[in-house]
Amino acid sequence: MIADINSVCTYCGVGCDITGQVQDNKILKIYAQNDGYVSQGKLCIKGAKGFDFVHSEQRIRNTRVKKSFIEKNFDEMPRELKARAKTLKDFDEEYFETPYEFTTSLAAWKLSEIKEKYGRHSFCGMGGARTSCESSYMFQKFVREGMDSPHVDCCARVCHSPSLKGMKPLIGEGAATNPFDDIYKTENIIIMGSNTTEAHPIVSNRIIKASKAKTAEVTVIDVRNIQIGKYGKELVIPYEANLLVLNMMAYVILSEKLYDNKFIDSRCEGFEEYKESILNDPYANPQFLRSIKGYEELADQIPEVARQYANKKSMFFWGLGITEHLDGSFAVMAIVHLALLTGNIGKEGTGLMPLRGQNNVQGACDTGCLPYFDPDYATPKEIGLMTPELIDEMLKDNIKAMYVMGEDIAHIHPNQNKIHKALEHLELIISNELFMNEISKKADIVFGVKSAYEKTGVYVNAMRRLHLSQPLVESDLPDDWEVLRDIENKINGEFIYETSEDVWNETKEKVYSRFHGATYHKLSKNRNRGMQWPITKEDTPILHLEEFRTESGKGYFQYHQYKLREQIEKLVKDIPFEKNEFYLTTGRTIVHYNNSAQTRHSDALNSRYDKDVVLASKEDFERIGSDQIIMKTQYGETAILPVKYTSKIKPGTLFTTFHHPESKINYIFGDEADELILTARFKSLRVEVESA
Numbered sequence: 001m002i003a004d005i006n007s008v009c010t011y012c013g014v015g016c017d018i019t020g021q022v023q024d025n026k027i028l029k030i031y032a033q034n035d036g037y038v039s040q041g042k043l044c045i046k047g048a049k050g051f052d053f054v055h056s057e058q059r060i061r062n063t064r065v066k067k068s069f070i071e072k073n074f075d076e077m078p079r080e081l082k083a084r085a086k087t088l089k090d091f092d093e094e095y096f097e098t099p100y101e102f103t104t105s106l107a108a109w110k111l112s113e114i115k116e117k118y119g120r121h122s123f124c125g126m127g128g129a130r131t132s133c134e135s136s137y138m139f140q141k142f143v144r145e146g147m148d149s150p151h152v153d154c155c156a157r158v159c160h161s162p163s164l165k166g167m168k169p170l171i172g173e174g175a176a177t178n179p180f181d182d183i184y185k186t187e188n189i190i191i192m193g194s195n196t197t198e199a200h201p202i203v204s205n206r207i208i209k210a211s212k213a214k215t216a217e218v219t220v221i222d223v224r225n226i227q228i229g230k231y232g233k234e235l236v237i238p239y240e241a242n243l244l245v246l247n248m249m250a251y252v253i254l255s256e257k258l259y260d261n262k263f264i265d266s267r268c269e270g271f272e273e274y275k276e277s278i279l280n281d282p283y284a285n286p287q288f289l290r291s292i293k294g295y296e297e298l299a300d301q302i303p304e305v306a307r308q309y310a311n312k313k314s315m316f317f318w319g320l321g322i323t324e325h326l327d328g329s330f331a332v333m334a335i336v337h338l339a340l341l342t343g344n345i346g347k348e349g350t351g352l353m354p355l356r357g358q359n360n361v362q363g364a365c366d367t368g369c370l371p372y373f374d375p376d377y378a379t380p381k382e383i384g385l386m387t388p389e390l391i392d393e394m395l396k397d398n399i400k401a402m403y404v405m406g407e408d409i410a411h412i413h414p415n416q417n418k419i420h421k422a423l424e425h426l427e428l429i430i431s432n433e434l435f436m437n438e439i440s441k442k443a444d445i446v447f448g449v450k451s452a453y454e455k456t457g458v459y460v461n462a463m464r465r466l467h468l469s470q471p472l473v474e475s476d477l478p479d480d481w482e483v484l485r486d487i488e489n490k491i492n493g494e495f496i497y498e499t500s501e502d503v504w505n506e507t508k509e510k511v512y513s514r515f516h517g518a519t520y521h522k523l524s525k526n527r528n529r530g531m532q533w534p535i536t537k538e539d540t541p542i543l544h545l546e547e548f549r550t551e552s553g554k555g556y557f558q559y560h561q562y563k564l565r566e567q568i569e570k571l572v573k574d575i576p577f578e579k580n581e582f583y584l585t586t587g588r589t590i591v592h593y594n595n596s597a598q599t600r601h602s603d604a605l606n607s608r609y610d611k612d613v614v615l616a617s618k619e620d621f622e623r624i625g626s627d628q629i630i631m632k633t634q635y636g637e638t639a640i641l642p643v644k645y646t647s648k649i650k651p652g653t654l655f656t657t658f659h660h661p662e663s664k665i666n667y668i669f670g671d672e673a674d675e676l677i678l679t680a681r682f683k684s685l686r687v688e689v690e691s692a
């Protein structure tokens with residue numbers, strides 16, 4: 001019998017509703033229903049075709065322990081584990097296939113031993129956002145309560161942490177303020193640092209529709225020409241200039257008195273100092289751009305964009321092109337200022353829209369998988385370290401064990417030569433995963449776990465929408481939270497949960513101010529539409545209607561001057577690059593999701609893009625003189641990569657994706673990162689190119 005089961009897409013933060021057509025425990029097809037609330041009847045290629053990974057031969061369908069780990073630890077093991085270790089069966093040259101019950105006991109014993117020997121701070125947890133809120137909640141609880149360590153972090157470290165850092169202190173929440181459908185109610189849309197058609201395709205569908213229907217004007221601001229730019233005005237700006245451009249927009253709004261006095265007076269604080277600082281900052285005047293060769297036009301274009309933003313009902317969308325910079329958090333604050341200045345917030349058809357990456361990265365942050373926030377963004381009893389700091393502590397032998405849940409730290413984070421060295425210092429790595437990715441290959445203990453299409457759980461998309469996902473197919477594998485429960489129960493015996501609903505009932509109470517009213521019952525009744533937090537009796541499509549969610553209820557201005565002057569001064573002087581020097585920026589292609597954890601195991605997707613490719617302008621392609629290159633920095637070098645030319649990039653700039661670990665793209669990035677929150681500067685890197 002064929003069954004049609006409703007669930008949620010496992011890939012990006014748009015969080016499309018999906019329907020899986022299933023027969024004999026096999027997914028035959030995934031489609032969107034015409035009345036799908038998020039999908040609006042359409043899925044992108046990942047959602048529609050990228051489900052074959054579920055049935056892949058490569059899936060980890062067992063529990064494995066490295067033979068070298070057993071050998072190294074054998075003498076120290078308790079007698080019972082020793083006896084069972086002697087009976088283990090080979091899985092391959094490197095691993096034993098191990099019974100689940102033995103493996104949770106082994107993990108519990110080794111974690112306890114490390115804690116006793118090196119102290120509670122010697123353990124850290126690295127969560128991902130491909131799993132449900134239930135598992136993310138359980139993960140931080142495992143780290144904080146089970147292991148008594150403050151060191152829990154998640155993949156938001158390499159994506160939207162600066163959005164949270166930039167938004168929360170100013171308006172009380174680090175999340176999108178309005179629903180995606182407000183795109184049909186706005187008059188003006190700015191997209192900055194987001195390649196929306198590739199990274200958030202179903203949101204870009206709405207923007208394209210609004211542009212074609214002429215209900216909204218669209219402006220795209222980026223360092224290169226991107227597809228969504230065809231549907232509006234495009235401003236190509238210099239590298240590292242986001243904060244500069246945003247402050248210039250504010251300067252225009254202030255100097256031309258386009259701001260909303262009534263809104264500022266009644267709802268904001270800190271305006272006068274902010275105004276004074278910006279009007280006295282020589283770098284905030286757009287006329288400064290007249291001195292930058294190749295970007296002179298911006299001196300007229302930026303004021304036009306600013307006027308339009310102030311005079312119309314406007315929405316502002318951004319992605320990692322804003323956050324993955326040295327001043328990412330400050331750039332987010334500058335975006336918030338624009339909304340506060342013009343009253344483009346707290347109303348229908350306006351708002352701030354950080355396009356968050358993975359389908360549950362919002363949920364992972366809401367449930368407390370961050371070292372400085374407990375569930376519901378409460379202050380933890382002890383603040384832990386962020387991932388780059390943890391790497392440094394591994395190198396100093398202060399961290400000795402790490403639990404990784406669906407986050408490939410050995411591929412997707414920057415400075416991989418350093419990370420690989422740091423991992424060698426650990427005595428224990430445990431990984432919950434679907435496939436043997438780079439971190440699982442390094443893990444001593446690997447738990448094969450359920451994928452999103454095999455389990456029940458709540459996911460929070462990029463517009464704060466909670467969706468209760470149900471399994472499309474059955475699987476005997478454990479869910480992430482079950483593995484954590486079973487290990488914890490052998491350490492302390494305090495995780496008493498039978499079902500994912502048990503875990504959710506606790507999660508929603510701990511994330512009280514956002515999730516409290518969202519019972520499984522209510523969420524399943526709203527399975528198609530979902531519900532946007534905060535959820536009490538009803539949900540909340542638009543945030544900040546009457547007041548901001550700060551303690552005082554006010555929105556704050558906090559000016560940050562653009563600091564990367566050296567960069568801009570180089571451009572002013574038009575210092576030519578050395579013959580083989582370029583700026584590199586990175587991004588995604590529509591067929592893959594980030595480290596391609598699932599998409600590279602989907603033939604339907606991977607066959608369309610099985611190699612990372614470098615794109616260069618025609619002039620640069622000729623300058624390089626080869627279609628195969630290696631990129632180098634002081635931190636390392638990439639593998640040999642194919643290079644192609646494109647008309648979409650200005651000379652001096654290269655672009656590449658980072659989906660395939662063999663490309664070794666993240667080996668050339670160093671520790672340069674957002675100064676407040678350590679999100680890596682993936683969007684701008686000076687590289688040396690060698691032809692190969």
Ligand code: SF4
Binds near residue numbers: 010012044
């Ligand atoms: Fe899935 Fe995102 Fe594509 Fe929607 S836009 S189908 S959520 S990958």
